[in-house]
Amino acid sequence: MQRWNRKKAHFPLLVLFFLVFVAVTTFLHSESSIHQIHENPDHVHNHQEASPVVYVKPNLPAHLNRASGILDRFSGCNSTKEYSGRKISWVDRSQQPGKRREGLQGCDIFSGKWVYDNTSHPLYIESDCPYMSDQLACHKHGRSDLGYQYWRWQPHNCNLKRWTVAEMWEKLRNKRLMFVGDSLNRGQWISMVCLLQSVIPADKRSMSPNAPLTIFRAEEYNATVEFLWAPLLVESNSDDPVKHSLNERIIRPDSVLKHSSQFEHADILVFNTYLWWRQGPVKLLWTDAENGACEELDGLGAMELAMGAWADWVSSKVDPLKKRVFFVTMSPTHLWSREWKPESEGNCYGEKEPIGVEGYWGSGSDLPTMRMVDNILSKMSSKVTVINITQLSEYRKDGHPSIYRKFWEPLPPEKLSNPTSYSDCIHWCLPGVPDVWNELLFHLL
Ligand SMILES: *[C@@H]1O[C@H](CO)[C@@H](O)[C@H](O)[C@H]1NC(C)=O
Ligand SMILES: *[C@@H]1O[C@H](CO)[C@@H](O)[C@H](O)[C@H]1NC(C)=O
Ligand SMILES: *[C@@H]1O[C@H](CO)[C@@H](O)[C@H](O)[C@H]1NC(C)=O
Ligand SMILES: *[C@@H]1O[C@H](CO)[C@@H](O)[C@H](O)[C@H]1NC(C)=O
Numbered sequence: 018m019q020r021w022n023r024k025k026a027h028f029p030l031l032v033l034f035f036l037v038f039v040a041v042t043t044f045l046h047s048e049s050s051i052h053q054i055h056e057n058p059d060h061v062h063n064h065q066e067a068s069p070v071v072y073v074k075p076n077l078p079a080h081l082n083r084a085s086g087i088l089d090r091f092s093g094c095n096s097t098k099e100y101s102g103r104k105i106s107w108v109d110r111s112q113q114p115g116k117r118r119e120g121l122q123g124c125d126i127f128s129g130k131w132v133y134d135n136t137s138h139p140l141y142i143e144s145d146c147p148y149m150s151d152q153l154a155c156h157k158h159g160r161s162d163l164g165y166q167y168w169r170w171q172p173h174n175c176n177l178k179r180w181t182v183a184e185m186w187e188k189l190r191n192k193r194l195m196f197v198g199d200s201l202n203r204g205q206w207i208s209m210v211c212l213l214q215s216v217i218p219a220d221k222r223s224m225s226p227n228a229p230l231t232i233f234r235a236e237e238y239n240a241t242v243e244f245l246w247a248p249l250l251v252e253s254n255s256d257d258p259v260k261h262s263l264n265e266r267i268i269r270p271d272s273v274l275k276h277s278s279q280f281e282h283a284d285i286l287v288f289n290t291y292l293w294w295r296q297g298p299v300k301l302l303w304t305d306a307e308n309g310a311c312e313e314l315d316g317l318g319a320m321e322l323a324m325g326a327w328a329d330w331v332s333s334k335v336d337p338l339k340k341r342v343f344f345v346t347m348s349p350t351h352l353w354s355r356e357w358k359p360e361s362e363g364n365c366y367g368e369k370e371p372i373g374v375e376g377y378w379g380s381g382s383d384l385p386t387m388r389m390v391d392n393i394l395s396k397m398s399s400k401v402t403v404i405n406i407t408q409l410s411e412y413r414k415d416g417h418p419s420i421y422r423k424f425w426e427p428l429p430p431e432k433l434s435n436p437t438s439y440s441d442c443i444h445w446c447l448p449g450v451p452d453v454w455n456e457l458l459f460h461l462l
Contacts, residue, residue, distance in 0.1 A: 087252070087275060088252050088253055088256070088267060088275075089254060090254055091254075092267055092302075094309055094310070095311075096308070096310045097310075097311045098312055099312065099313060100312045100313060100314040104325070105270060105325030105326050105329065107325050107326075107329035107332060108329075108332065109332050109396045109397065124174045125172065125173075126175065126177060126457060126460060126461075127172070127405040127409060128172060129170055129171050129172035129173050130173070130412075131168045131169070131170060131171070131409075131412055132169050132170075132171045133164075133169075134167060134168070134169040135167040137169050138166060138168060138448070138452075139166040139448035139452070140180055140212055140448060140456075141212060141215060141452075142448075143155075143447065144156075144157065145215060146211035146214065146215075146447075147214070148211060148233070149211060149447065150203075150204075150447075152200075152422050152441075153204055153418060153444060153445065153446055154423075154446075154447065155418050155421040155422060155446035155447075155449075156421075156446075158418070158422050159420075160418075160446070162369045164369055164370065164415065165369075165413075165416050165446055165450075166449060168371060168453075170409055170453045170456070170457075177456055177457070177460050178456075180212070180455075182212065182213060182215065182216050183216070185462075186213065186216070186235070186238050186240070188462055189213075189235075189240040189242070190240060191238070191239045192241075192284040192285060193241045193243060193283040193284050194284070195241075195242075195243040195244070195280050195285070196209070197244075197247050197250070197276065197286060197287070198247060198248065198250070198287075198345070199246075199290060199291075199292060200248075201291075201345075201348040201443075201445075202244070202287070202288075202345065203246070204445055204447065204451045205287070205451040205454050206243075206244040207447060208447055208448075208454070209242055209458075210224075212455060213233075213242060214235075217237070217238075221235065221236045222234060222235050228258045228259065229245060229246035229258045230243060230244070230245050230246075230279055243283070245276060245279055245280055247276040247290075249266070249268050249290060249293050249294070250290045250326070250327045251269055251270060251271075251272055251273050251276075251322075251323040252269040252273070252274070252275040252276065253266065253267060253268040254266065254267040266293070266296065266319075267302055268299055268300070268301060268322075269301075269302055269304055270319065270322035270323060270325075271322075274330075277330050281334060284339075285341045285343075286340065287343045287458065288327070288344050289344070289346075290320065290323065291346075291347040291348065291386065292350075294320035294386070295383070297316065298313050298314065298315055298316065298319075299316055299319035300312070301313070301319065317386055320386065320389070321389050324393050328393055331397060337399060337400050341402065342400055343401070343404050343458060343461070344390075344394060344401050345404045345406055346387070346390060346403065346405045346407045347386060347387065347390075347407050348406060348407070348410055349381040349407060349410050349411045350379075350443045351368070351379065351442045352381060352442050353379070354368075356379045356380060357372050357377065363437050364419075364440055365414050365417040365419050365440060366419040366436050366440040366442070368415045368417075371413050371414065372411070372412045372414055373412075376408075377411055378408075381411075382411060387407065402461050404454060404457050404458060404461065406454050406457070409453070410450055410454075413445075413449075416446060416450040417444065417445060417446065418441045418445075418446050419436070419440035419442065420436045420439065420440055420441075422441055422444075424439065
């Protein structure tokens with residue numbers, strides 16, 4: 018079932034590169050018409066003016082903080098050498114090791130099957146959601162087979178809690194729910210906003226497109242549902258949601274604090290990170306690096322360092338009685354149809370049905386990455402709840418936008434005549450798969 022093809026590995030990365038770029042541009046275009054009503058004074062909007070000590074490890078001497086600066090898209094490396102082997106050390110400070118918060122022993126809600134159910138799903142109508150992204154609005158962009166909207170996730174040994182908007186709002190009353198991550202996580206955030214917004218009168222809700230932090234607010238509940246663009250979790254040169262430096266990825270593997278200054282006051286946090294680590298080697302600029310000297314490491318190794326810095330933040334800053342933290346596992350891609358249909362040459366384009374083979378696994382979900390993530394999260398089970406979307410989303414080759422989304426770059430005729438060549442098999446149509454990720458979140462909350 019598993020097929021690894023080294024030769025082909027570069028192509029999806031290029032596609033991803035392009036799509037991530039398009040995705041972000043698309044998103045901002047579609048959001049720019051939404052008014053900014055009011056700002057939350059808790060948030061630092063201008064990185065340059067804020068005190069630099071906020072962004073780096075507080076235990077560093079002040080002169081190093083200043084000298085190291087904050088990464089942005091203009092940052093570069095003065096020199097690059099091989100990875101030194103330096104690690105992030107973090108201690109698990111959980112008071113009650115092993116005490117999981119799931120509370121549902123005996124039922125693995127992530128093990129199950131998709132059931133066609135056009136009475137319970139979709140949970141909202143695409144055109145009824147004013148915050149829908151043109152990148153994910155597949156029906157609007159010409160998709161006529163709407164079967165992808167009608168599937169419900171059915172765990173093998175129990176039922177999922179039935180989604181109720183009113184109950185979700187009660188859980189969110191006086192709280193900040195924040196999604197932190199990449200464009201897949203942003204899709205889940207848009208899904209959540211679409212799921213929640215319908216019961217709030219138009220004059221009682223607002224959206225502030227304050228990239229990299231975007232905030233949906235519902236007055237009567239005194240609640241917000243926010244998205245923070247942080248595709249690599251730690252500080253990086255790709256933290257501008259519109260203009261990322263695409264030639265090389267530079268991260269500060271030991272600094273999650275540029276982002277945590279924005280998310281530390283959220284009550285419920287939903288993190289993800291994965292695809293941005295799949296684009297080749299990453300440059301590491303340690304906070305104490307002298308003269309801008311970088312080290313280079315493969316994506317998996319770099320992701321492990323970033324997860325370590327994140328784990329360090331969670332284990333030292335999160336009180337599980339006051340804050341809920343979720344981690345969403347890797348979102349699968351469907352770039353090679355031969356993985357589910359031997360001998361075929363396509364990708365997700367034209368797919369209308371989920372895969373029915375139990376346990377199906379494609380090359381879009383990297384096993385070494387999964388093992389590394391498992392290993393870190395297993396040490397944090399008292400503070401982090403896993404939303405394990407990988408296997409269930411693996412089945413959903415039908416759920417991607419393919420050609421049915423807005424493309425901001427004009428497509429040349431040779432591409433248009435070959436739909437597979439520009440299909441988006443990474444993101445997910447809405448209503449669709451990310452709504453189910455949110456039903457799982459609702460179930461676990
Ligand atoms: C649901 O699907 C069934 C079988 O495809 C179809 O007969 C029925 O009309 C559908 N109902 C709705 C509300 O779409
Ligand atoms: C509104 O929510 C914030 C937390 O997000 C809380 O600090 C504040 O007390 C709440 N306001 C009221 C009036 O309940
Ligand atoms: C790059 O090296 C030059 C010359 O050694 C130095 O002046 C400059 O500060 C370095 N840049 C960074 C970002 O450290
Ligand atoms: C997610 O589920 C897969 C099986 O589908 C499992 O192998 C993996 O360990 C799980 N990951 C986490 C972090 O729970």
